[in-house]
Amino acid sequence: MRLFDSFAGKISGIFEKLRRSGILRESDVDEALREIRIALLEADVSLSVAKKFVEDVKEKAIGQNVVKSTSPSQTITKIVHDHLVELLGKSTPLEINKKPYAVMVVGLQGAGKTTTVGKLASFFSKKSKKVVTTSTDIYRPAALDQLRVLSEKVEGTIFISAENNISKICESAQEAMKNENADILIVDTAGRLHIDELKMNELQEIHKIVNPDEIFLVLDVMTGQDALHIAGKFMEALPVSGVILTRTDGDARGGVALSMRALTGCEIKFLCTGEQLTDIESFDAEKVAGRLLGMGDIVSLVKKAQENFSQEDAEDIVKRMQEGIFTFDDLAEQIEKMSKLGGLKTILQMLPKSSQLENLMQTDGISDKTVRRNLAIIRAMTKKEKQNYKLLNGSRKKRIAAGSGTTIQEVNRLIKQYENSLDFFKKMKKSGFRKAMFSNIGQYENKIFR
Numbered sequence: 317m318r319l320f321d322s323f324a325g326k327i328s329g330i331f332e333k334l335r336r337s338g339i340l341r342e343s344d345v346d347e348a349l350r351e352i353r354i355a356l357l358e359a360d361v362s363l364s365v366a367k368k369f370v371e372d373v374k375e376k377a378i379g380q381n382v383v384k385s386t387s388p389s390q391t392i393t394k395i396v397h398d399h400l401v402e403l404l405g406k407s408t409p410l411e412i413n414k415k416p417y418a419v420m421v422v423g424l425q426g427a428g429k430t431t432t433v434g435k436l437a438s439f440f441s442k443k444s445k446k447v448v449t450t451s452t453d454i455y456r457p458a459a460l461d462q463l464r465v466l467s468e469k470v471e472g473t474i475f476i477s478a479e480n481n482i483s484k485i486c487e488s489a490q491e492a493m494k495n496e497n498a499d500i501l502i503v504d505t506a507g508r509l510h511i512d513e514l515k516m517n518e519l520q521e522i523h524k525i526v527n528p529d530e531i532f533l534v535l536d537v538m539t540g541q542d543a544l545h546i547a548g549k550f551m552e553a554l555p556v557s558g559v560i561l562t563r564t565d566g567d568a569r570g571g572v573a574l575s576m577r578a579l580t581g582c583e584i585k586f587l588c589t590g591e592q593l594t595d596i597e598s599f600d601a602e603k604v605a606g607r608l609l610g611m612g613d614i615v616s617l618v619k620k621a622q623e624n625f626s627q628e629d630a631e632d633i634v635k636r637m638q639e640g641i642f643t644f645d646d647l648a649e650q651i652e653k654m655s656k657l658g659g660l661k662t663i664l665q666m667l668p669k670s671s672q673l674e675n676l677m678q679t680d681g682i683s684d685k686t687v688r689r690n691l692a693i694i695r696a697m698t699k700k701e702k703q704n705y706k707l708l709n710g711s712r713k714k715r716i717a718a719g720s721g722t723t724i725q726e727v728n729r730l731i732k733q734y735e736n737s738l739d740f741f742k743k744m745k746k747s748g749f750r751k752a753m754f755s756n757i758g759q760y761e762n763k764i765f766r
C-alpha cells in the first residue's frame with residue numbers, strides 16, 4: 317500500500333532521529349512535534365486536525381514528563397502511537413456470524429463499489445461464508461455483468477439478477493439467501509459521477525427493503541479532501557456504518573484516512589490495495605499506526621499468508637519433499653501463491669522498513685517481473701522435465717528459453733533457485749515447516765525467488 321508511504325517515511329525518520337539522540341531535551345521534543353505537524357499537513361490532513369493532534373501529544377508528553385522518563389524516545393513514540401490509533405480510529409468488528417447478514421455498498425461511480433463487492437465476497441468466502449451478491453445498478457447492464465464475472469471467481473458465491481426493478485432484485489436476492497441457505501448478502505448499488513446527481517431516495521428505498529447490517533461507503537482516496545465532503549453527504553442521507561477506502565495503492569497521500577474519523581466520525585472498515593480480488597484488508601488502526609512508525613506489519617502478512625496457505629497445503633508440500641517429488645509444478649504453485657499475497661512489493665512493504673530489504677530489492681532484482689518470467693520458464697517445460705529437472709541439458713534449456721521468451725541464463729538461474737529451495741526444504745523438519753514458513757516468510761521468499 318503506497319497510501320502512507322511518504323508520511324510513514326517522514327514519521328519514522330523523525331523517531332529514528334529521536335532514538336539515536338539518546339538524551340532528549342524539551343527542545344528535541346518540540347522540534348519532533350513541529351516536524352510531525354508538517355508531515356501531517358503534507359499528507360493532506362487538514363490544519364485543524366493536525367494542530368489538535370500535535371497539541372494533544374504535547375499535553376500528554378508534558379503530563380508524563382517524557383524528558384525525565386527512563387526511555388524518553390520510547391515514551392514519546394508510545395504516546396504518538398496511541399494518538400495515531402485514536403486519530404485513525406479503531407473500528408468495531410463486523411458481526412458476520414449473524415445469519416443472515418446483509419451488506420449494502422454505496423458510493424460514487426468509479427469509486428470501486430463493484431470491485432469491492434467482489435473483494436468482500438472473496439474476503440467472507442475465506443471465512444467459510446456462503447455469499448449471495450446482487451446489483452441494483454439497473455442503469456448500466458455492463459455493471460451487472462461485471463459483478464457476475466467477479467462473483468463467479470469467488471468460490472461458493474452466487475450472483476443473483478432479476479428484471480429491471482429494484483425491489484424485485486432485492487427480493488430475489490433475499491429469496492436466494494433462504495433457498496441456498498447462504499450466510500451473507502452483498503448488495504451493489506448504482507453510483508453517479510457527482511454527489512448532487514445521486515439518487516439518494518433510491519438508495520433509501522434499497523436500504524428499507526434490504527435492512528442491511530452494514531452500509532459501506534466506498535471512497536476513492538485519490539479524490540483527496542473531496543472524499544470527506546462526499547462522506548458527509550452520504551451520511552446525511554443514509555446510516556452509513558463504515559467507509560472502505562480504495563486505490564490506496566495509488567499515489568494519494570494519507571490525508572483522507574487520517575482525517576476521516578476526526579472529521580466525519582465514520583469508521584474506516586477496509587482498505588483496498590489494488591484491482592485483484594484479494595487486494596483488500598480489514599482496517600486495523602493499531603497496525604496502520606505501527607506501520608507509520610516504522611514498526612512493520614508482520615501481523616497482517618502472517619494473517620494473509622495463513623488465509624492463502626492452508627495447513628493441508630503445507631503438509632502436502634512436506635510430504636512431497638520427503639518423498640523427493642517436489643517438482644517444478646509444485647514450485648510454480650508456490651510462486652503463484654506468493655503472488656496471491658499481493659506480490660513481492662506488497663510483502664516487502666509489510667515487513668519493517670529496513671534499508672537492507674530495500675537494497676535487496678534494488679540490487680538483486682527481486683521483482684514481480686522476475687516472478688512472472690520464472691513462471692513462464694516453468695510453463696515452457698515438458699511434463700517430464702518438470703518432474704525431473706536433471707533432464708535439463710543444453711538443448712532442452714535452449715528450447716525452454718526460446719519457448720518462454722527468456723534467456724538460457726535465466727533458465728539456469730531458476731534451476732539453481734529450485735535446487736536451493738530443495739535444499740532449504742530438506743533442512744526443515746516436518747514439525748517446523750509451517751512455523752518456518754510463516755514466521756520467516758522473508759527468508760523463505762529469498763530462497764524461492766532469488
Ligand SMILES: Nc1nc2c(ncn2[C@@H]2O[C@H](COP(=O)(O)OP(=O)(O)O)[C@@H](O)[C@H]2O)c(=O)[nH]1
Pocket residue numbers: 423424425426427428429430431432507561562563564565566588589590591595
Ligand atoms: N488500483 C486500484 N484500482 C481499483 C481499486 N478498486 C477498484 N479499482 C478499479 O477502479 C475501476 C472502477 O471500479 P468499479 O468497481 O467498477 O467502480 P464502481 O463504479 O464504483 O462500481 C475498475 O477499473 C477497478 O478495477 C483499488 O483499490 N486499486
Ligand SMILES: [Mg+2]
Pocket residue numbers: 429430431453459505
Ligand atoms: Mg459499479
